[in-house]
Amino acid sequence: MDDAKCLVDEEWFFYFQVSASLWKEKLAKFKGSQIIVPINWAFHQVDEHTFDFGQNRKEANLSQLVTLAESENKKIIFYLPLTPAPFLANGGVPDYLKSILSLNKEGMAHTCLDHEGKVNKLYSFFDQHIYRGFSYFVRNLGDYVRREKINSDFWGVNLGSLVEGKFNSYLEDYSPLFHRSFGGYIEVLKEQDRDYAINTPEEERVLIDKFHFFILDLYKKVAREGLGANWEGDFKVNLLGGNTIDFIKRSFNTDQINNYVDEMKEGVFQGLLPSTILLGKDSKSEIFNQQLNDILTQNYLPQRLNPPLNDDRSYNFSILSFFNIYNSTLNQENRWLSNGLLGFLNQKYKWAYNYYFNEYSYPDFGDENKVNFLPGEIIDLKIFQNMLRSFMEGGKFIIEKDKLDEEFARRLELFILENSIKVERLKFFSEIQNITLGEGRILLFEGSIFKALAENQKRVFWEKITNTFHLRHLDIDLPEDIDFFWSTRHVSTGEIKYREVRRLHLYNTGENKKNFKIKLRNNVSLIKKSNEDNGKIKTKQHYFEVEIGPSGSVGVDFGIWS
Amino acid sequence: MLKGHYLFAVFSHLQSSYQLLYLFTENGPMTKKAWDELKTEMVDLKFKNLNRLNQFVLKMAERIGAPQVLLFSPREFNQVVENIEKGEDFLEALASKGRPLEVDLSTQKSKFWDNF
Structure with a gap:
């Protein structure tokens, strides 16, 4: 069985693609302590009225999956897609329900390539049959979870991609089905207020946004009710490589993997949860994987999925933001x-x-x-x-x-x-x-x-x-091909003279060695080098010199004085 | 600079004008910067009629030296995507389903296109 199907590098496990007899062995390969498992609705829906949670196929037994993960000291976190899911065939919709293709604003079908290069078409979630089917599924899923006493957290995920820097949910749809539903929505508003009218295209755009949000909320509501105490909340996941331009580029193998790094960081700083699950394992470069691991797996995911309690201020790094x-x-x-x-x-x-x-x-x-x-x-x-x-x-x-x-x-x-x-x-x-x-x-x-x-x-x-806010940030002027990000943590008892500790992560995405200097400033001291992978740091009195080879990375910790 | 043998153009027809939505070759779409510049230069890439849009796409094909131009409405593009079978080559599917335009590569090139 191909490890790529387990998506080990991003802690996702596609249970429905791996024989149950291999689950334990595959779960043991995950480095982190928590494993993300996306629920595949179509996989559990046998026909219109029947579900399989392990009664017929061992691969559908979620309870067994949780037990095996626990035996490996890992925690399963379930993601329940609240929108079409482009990493699943038909966007996760069971065969008997697929009907009208979901379209983007320009009338193009929402279509994605998954990590194996398969074309997945997405169907309109404005189809009331899909809504009814989803409601029925989450009720049954919730009953199963309670019956089996599964304690895992379930997060509803609103899947989408960044289009010109803005998150577009895959639920957003402009198919004829959407337009019919939207017409009905306007009629209801008019019934409530006889004088209601849309006067400008801007007003219509805002109302369409609200309507999309309203429909997403309906899916969220039934999922929350169905899963009861296991429901943890919801968030947005931006899938890298998931918009129409990406589809074209990826179809012709002309996408540049390093271009996704900025998109991943944009997602993080918009409060989204970026994911590379649509991108093939082979297409990710070593330096991309390094950044993915440092930013997402080590810093951002734990911060989002298990935020520390106020009295539990750990010394783990989290993403820096002013x-x-x-x-x-x-x-x-x-x-x-x-x-x-x-x-x-x-x-x-x-x-x-x-x-x-x-x-x-x-x-x-x-x-x-x-x-x-x-x-x-x-x-x-x-x-x-x-x-x-x-x-x-x-x-x-x-x-x-x-x-x-x-x-x-x-x-x-x-x-x-x-x-x-x-x-x-x-x-x-x-x-x-x-x-x-x-x-x-x-x-x-x-x-x-x-x-x-x-x-x-x-x-x-x-x-x-x-x-005037006295933020004490280092000015850094980096050469081309050097990527970076900052993280921060609380000080330990031995570091009491500092207010906080900041880490600068530097990566060379180019093909040549790079040398550059970073100046220190008042109230900022260099504490230590946190890693040197095909790179070196030399400290001087008022600055330090960095040398990074191709695909190399270095990390430096600074103390910010109180 | 966009290069390729095939130039694919997807356009929509809305409120009595034709708008170019996507322009790409088998080597991918234009850079975002070039596309944004083109949109600004050509007033959102909206054309009064299909003939003008065709002329524009043909000039672009001449500029990049693409002998084959294929036009799609979103519906036609969606049909290609919808009918694509597992393992089928997307480029072949697109090249065989689009509306071809005749390209004359001997046409004099204008300086306007140098930025693209």
Whole structure:
């Protein structure tokens, strides 16, 4: 049996492709302690009314799979696709239910190549037969899980790919079936409000987004109800190599594996869970696998699937990020791009900020160390309340106030007055209000000023503003073909003079040896080299020299002084 | 620079205009940068009628030296994908199912295309 079918390098196990007699042997090969197992609905559905969870085929016995994993000291984490799954034949839909192909905005069929190069077509989840079939399946799956006393976590996964940097779910569909359902949705809205009308293409786009979200929520709801106590929640998985352009490139073997590294990192910094399961094992280079392991398997996956409790601050590294940038779905123009923030961050804080599209979910601003950028118009009552709670606990916010609802602007003024909070008003390109309470800050600025500013002025603006947060980040200027990312951890008792420890991971994706220097700055000390694989680090007084051979990597730990 | 023997073009017909959606050869699609530049230059790659779109695609074929041009509507492209059998060569399937356009490679090339 081919190990590629187990996808060991990314901790995924396709149980339905491996004989049950080989499960134990294959499970033992996984390096990590947790193994991701995607549920294959079609594999368990024998016919319209019958399911197989091991009664007929041993390979369908999920309880046995969990027991075998436990005997190898591994934990199974089940992923239940809430959308078409392009790594499964027919997107995971049982044969008897496949009917209408799901189409993208341009009318092209959603089609993907799986890791074996097979073409998988996706069917519309707006088909009510598929919805009913899925509901029936998850109820039976839940009954089976309870009957067998399976304790494993089940996560609902919204699968999609990045299209021009934005996550597109495979549930999104523009087939005739979708248009019919959407028409019905509008009729319902009109029944509720006689005057309801869509006046602009922009309004229609927003409503279509909402409708897609509404349908996804229906699938999520039945899955949550079916799985009861085993349901852990849901997240988005972006499949590298999974969009239409990738399909064309991969069909003709013209994709460049190293191009997926940036897409993987983009996914991580958008709060998605990137996966390479569509890409063949043979197509992944050594250096790509190294980055995949360092970023996903070692840092990000454990952080997402088992976040540490507050009183359990381990010394494990997690991905470093200074900023959360939120966007509005109401406005297609990317203000953070046009006002120069993204350009500035990509120069100075590349791979060290999170970027979120507002998709009808509410940020809780749980990490007070991060600076949150908010467009005024996304602030509703819930976000406003979360923001003030976080502010009082030390949370930091930068708000473009132009479209801030008057009601919330008034409430904020009232909050400042009632609590005698310090407010500074200054003019720096824009009228700026700087509200401070202990560590907490709310900084309001005018977005309209940027139209009149040159690119270098925008950069000066953001440089000055971000400098006031004293973030202590190293400037690094790297040669071509050198990839990198940062991670961070709490200090141990022996490192008490530092505030935190940061690790810089460097990779040479090119074919030639690279030499370069990285300058140290005040309040940052080099602690140790964490790895040197076909690379060397020489430390000097105010800088260090790095030499990395082709496909080599090095890691360096820095202490950030208190 | 896009190169290839086959030039494949997928277009849609919406609200009395034709829009070029994808342009690729057997060596893959254009780089994103070149595609974005082309879209800006050619106003979102929208054409008044199919004839103008054909002319544009033919010029592109001349520029890159592709003797075979095949046009697809999304529906035609989907039919190829839907009917593709396991093990079948995708390139062969596309090359045999598209609408061919006649290319004259002797046409004078204009400087406009140098960026692509």
